[in-house]
Amino acid sequence: MSTDTFDVVIVGAGSVGMPTACFLAEQGIKPLVIDQFASPGQGSNKAAIGGIRATHSSFAKIQLCLDSLRVFSTWEASYGDNIEWAQGGYAFVAYREQEARALKNLLKIQQSAGLNIRWLERAEMLDLVPALNPDGLLGGTYSHEDGSASPMMSGHAFYRRALELGVRFRFQERVTGLIRRRGMVVGVRTDKGGYATETVINAGGAWARAVANMAGLDVPVVPDSHEAGITEPVAPFLSPMVVDIRPDEGSTNYYFYQHKPGGVVFCITPDPPIVGTDRRETSAYLPMIARRMVGLMPRLANIKVRRTWRGLYPMTPDGSPVIGRSKELEGYIHAVGMCGQGFMLGPGVGRLLTRMLTDRETDADAVTLKELTPYRAFAGTEALK
Numbered sequence: 001m002s003t004d005t006f007d008v009v010i011v012g013a014g015s016v017g018m019p020t021a022c023f024l025a026e027q028g029i030k031p032l033v034i035d036q037f038a039s040p041g042q043g044s045n046k047a048a049i050g051g052i053r054a055t056h057s058s059f060a061k062i063q064l065c066l067d068s069l070r071v072f073s074t075w076e077a078s079y080g081d082n083i084e085w086a087q088g089g090y091a092f093v094a095y096r097e098q099e100a101r102a103l104k105n106l107l108k109i110q111q112s113a114g115l116n117i118r119w120l121e122r123a124e125m126l127d128l129v130p131a132l133n134p135d136g137l138l139g140g141t142y143s144h145e146d147g148s149a150s151p152m153m154s155g156h157a158f159y160r161r162a163l164e165l166g167v168r169f170r171f172q173e174r175v176t177g178l179i180r181r182r183g184m185v186v187g188v189r190t191d192k193g194g195y196a197t198e199t200v201i202n203a204g205g206a207w208a209r210a211v212a213n214m215a216g217l218d219v220p221v222v223p224d225s226h227e228a229g230i231t232e233p234v235a236p237f238l239s240p241m242v243v244d245i246r247p248d249e250g251s252t253n254y255y256f257y258q259h260k261p262g263g264v265v266f267c268i269t270p271d272p273p274i275v276g277t278d279r280r281e282t283s284a285y286l287p288m289i290a291r292r293m294v295g296l297m298p299r300l301a302n303i304k305v306r307r308t309w310r311g312l313y314p315m316t317p318d319g320s321p322v323i324g325r326s327k328e329l330e331g332y333i334h335a336v337g338m339c340g341q342g343f344m345l346g347p348g349v350g351r352l353l354t355r356m357l358t359d360r361e362t363d364a365d366a367v368t369l370k371e372l373t374p375y376r377a378f379a380g381t382e383a384l385k
């Protein structure tokens with residue numbers, strides 16, 4: 001085994017691993033980041049469509065994403081990288097009483113957790129999104145501080161900043177084992193050698209359960225496949241991310257927005273879930289989502305789709321991440337189970353992990369960590385997962 005020693009080893013150069021490496025290095029903690037793929041963000045990060053919202057139904061996810069929004073919205077001014085940040089907001093639309101009721105019921109917890117969100121009546125929603133089908137529209141919620149950014153450009157921005165701060169990366173290297181001694185982490189083993197460390201952060205995304213198993217632990221993270229697509233670029237006509245939570249045959253919700261360069265980017269949640277690690281796109285996806293999107297926004301019938309792709313959500317049974325230290329193995333930390341929100345959660349999770357490792361946890365962090373503990377019952381379901 002190599003004698004290289006690191007303060008922290010992060011397994012995974014993805015949506016969580018890269019910003020975490022930056023924020024740790026800013027505090028003088030030098031991590032090593034290991035990824036099995038050839039370059040940063042090649043797991044699920046590059047599959048994300050770029051939505052960044054603090055509009056969730058749980059305190060922890062709202063707090064983490066409010067913090068992420070601070071990072072994304074100030075990144076270009078702070079470091080000069082264009083990450084295609086745009087503050088278009090999120091509009092959850094309602095065409096039936098049951099969705100209107102469900103969305104209105106969430107407003108209380110969302111507002112009390114600090115989210116700037118309100119209900120828009122039908123006319124206000126049509127002012128905001130004039131292209132919406134007006135037939136049957138009741139209104140919806142609007143959180144104007146949410147937004148979007150390019151996952152690939154953001155990933156590279158975090159990666160470059162981490163390199164500048166002295167973070168070391170190893171690509172095309174797979175973590176194959178965690179070395180433990182007397183209940184403590186002392187290193188990691190890889191297919192190319194090994195590294196000594198007293199702290200391992202599992203940020204392994206859809207592959208995180210196998211990493212936990214290497215430590216003799218378990219965590220209920222199961223990969224499932226989701227598809228996305230992008231159209232040709234057109235003149236700006238759509239400001240917020242539009243989310244339709246009505247279930248339909250073969251799918252639950254779907255969401256889309258017009259990104260800064262002009263293309264409409266879209267994604268659907270298949271029902272039942274497609275469990276597994278298959279990342280090959282299918283011919284079933286586009287007809288399914290196109291019908292739903294054109295129904296909601298008829299003018300989309302005239303736009304051409306450029307390409308589709310498929311990636312993995314690292315799902316947990318309750319739709320919330322798992323973040324926290326292991327009680328069984330000192331030095332091991334879970335930062336896994338980001339579900340369909342790992343890109344938007346990444347910077348907030350990275351800052352939380354940094355506070356944990358520098359003994360600067362706040363009272364709000366304690367509430368967040370209690371909610372996301374690996375030792376919870378995984379009973380309920382986050383309503384906007």
Ligand SMILES: Cc1cc2nc3c(=O)[nH]c(=O)nc-3n(C[C@H](O)[C@H](O)[C@H](O)COP(=O)(O)OP(=O)(O)OC[C@H]3O[C@@H](n4cnc5c(N)ncnc54)[C@H](O)[C@@H]3O)c2cc1C
Nearest residue numbers: 012014015016036043044049051175205311341342343344
């Ligand atoms: C179609 C689609 C659309 C999405 N849209 C959005 C969106 O709009 N907004 C949003 O926030 N999220 C979105 N997501 C979800 C988001 O992509 C994921 O939640 C997020 O990327 C997970 O981040 P992560 O860091 O946990 O995993 P990843 O980004 O996948 O990183 C994990 C890394 O760990 C590495 N790894 C794992 N095991 C090992 C090992 N043993 N050795 C070495 N390396 C290892 C992997 O190679 C991988 O690179 C979308 C996902 C899909 C599929």
